[in-house]
Amino acid sequence: MDRLQFEVPVRIAPVPGQPVEQALDFLQTWPVRRKGPTYQAAFNACFGATVDIVETEDAWRAFMAFCRVSGLLARDMMVPRKRGGEARVLRA
Template sequence: MDRLQFEVPVRIAPVPGQPVEEIYSVEQALDLLQTWPVRRKGPTYQAAFNACFGATVDIVETEDAWRAFMAFCRVSGLLARDMMVPRKRPGEARGLRA
């Protein structure tokens, strides 16, 4: 498995009524982030962009980039309603909730 591939793809619904898209990797997440409108780039966007970019240069773990991208999608209203979020693993301090 590619080191930049997400363990669980992020399901997004960028346009209501259109098919859901799946983001499988850090590179795909960056593609979406780079096309995001400038006027809508806030702190959550910046955190997701920084995490995804950091993963490409081995500064950030892919899972951390996934979490930041998931948070961005949730805050931005992109996250598909049927997106299943894995529960925290044993020993993890906290997990994501949809």
């Protein structure tokens, strides 16, 4: 294991308005050579959420899809089945 990698991911409580902005900041630093359609969909959705033309949940789903396709999503990430539904572990 890399010495700078946490053995167990640290989950933090979201601050209203912050998660979408943090996702957008992350996407803006993504290498140009690795930007594809899934990246663009996530970027557009996150940007749209910051200007209130995309629902935050839709931005979240687009960012999750980008992370899953890019191999960034933790294997033990809990995702809700639907709004207000129970959570389940995402299987890679």
